Amino acid sequence: MKLGLHISNFTWPEGAPRLGAVLGDVASAADEAGFDRISVMDHLWQIHVIGPPEHDMLEAYTALGYLAAHTRRAKLLTLVTGVVYREPGLLAKAVTTLDVLSGGRAMLGIGAAWNEEESRGLGLPFPPTAERFERLEEALQICRRMFDGDETAYQGRHYQLGRLLNSPLPLSRPHPPILIGGGGEKKTLRLVAQYADACNLFNGPDVEHKLDVLRGHCEAVGRDYDEIEKTALFNFDLGESGERVGETIEGLRELARKGFTVAHGSLRNAWDIKQFELFRNEIMPAAQAL
Template sequence: MKLGLHIPDFTWPGGAGRLGPDLADVVKSAEEAGFDRISVMDHVWQIGVVGPAEHEMLEAYTTLGFLAAHTTRVKLLTLVTGVVYRDPGLLAKMVTTLDVLSGGRAMLGIGAAWNEEEARGLGLFFPPLAERFERLEETLQICLQMWAETERPYDGEHYHLGRTLNSPQPISRPHPPILIGGSGEKKTLRLVAKYAQACNLFPGPELARKLEVLRAHCEREGTDYDAIEKTVLFNFDVGEKGENVPQIIDSLGSLAGQGFSVAHGRVAGVSGITPLEIIGSEVVPAIANL
């Protein structure tokens, strides 16, 4: 079992003036603790389950570039990019750039987008849900085409690219891994089976059934189900003195037993660093062989 540090909240005690150095300290500490990857949300306003819209939020890919400069090993991704926020040719170029400058550590985390309030607020493109899923599939096709070293045109229903030149190509081979976020059984998990190397699911009692649905889609698509990395959202709250560590280890063991190999999690009190140190000394060694 591997751990991913998810950073959805930038409202930290030091304020905006300290965000740069504080964030650098957090990601360096996470890497030292043994986290496998670090992710940020792709939002421009804070989301309701984390805090008020007015709370601090950083643009995702600028932030990932900053994280690349302050780490050496961890994989870097969004959980997850809202597909309609960037045209796919530009998105493929952004992920390529992150991969090249980080030494091959980028992943493309992507989904159909959901936050209409922030999109309308800042004038971002936000079509109806059915169209967003159509655009998601075309975006996946475009990214894969641009990462396949072909320059042929792409002519889809929504996107038309005259020349899919992408130089330099990513360092990751055959391309940066694609992770699709979401649990939708008819569309999202089908796209995982057809295009992705990883999925990210929400925790809950339906996890086992979601994996069976994914397995069925893989059978129809001719995809190796076992080759797809199963990841799940997980909140880490170790407690003030690490008193919650045994429960966290048990929960991670249960998830590993269901077939999950990565838990992406928000760490309570992360800006204080101590929770990361506790996870590194007590949780990471305990789950290494799950």
């Protein structure tokens, strides 16, 4: 099993004046510890499940560019970009830029968006659910074509692009991997089967059913279910002095049993980089054996 570090909280003890330096140290430590990928949320306010909206939050693609300069191996992505936050042409260009400057380590994480409060507060579009999913499918089509170098004009219901020029093209082949976040059975998982290289699900009691639904969508569109990477959100809580390492490894073992190959995990007090030695020495070897 591969591990991903998901950095979702930037309200750290030394505050904004040291946030850049500490974030760079965290990314470097995670990269050296063997994390396969590092992700950030695509939010502009903190989300309520983590803290109040006034807590520190960084814009995602600026942050990922910074992380690219502080890492050598880890893939870089959002979990996940809300489709209505950026026009698809600009999004494809941002991911391509990240891929080129990182040496081919970018992924496109994308979903239908959900944070209406944030969107209304900052004047971002937030159309009804059905339209957001229509826009998601069109954005996936546009990004795939731009990653592939297809410059043909695009005429969709919501997006019209005259020329899909994207120069330089991404370094990743055949394209930066596309991950779709969410477990909606009728729309989201169908889009995974049709367009994505990976899915990301909440590890809830119905997660195995969600994977069965995805398998059915793959059969319907003629897609090989096994070629889609199955990733799940995970909580890395190692305890104050590493006393929960065993519980963490057991949680990863349970994820692997369900069919997941990647755990995207938030780490309590990620700014405390001493924790990454536990990953390097104990958790990574155990995860790689799963």
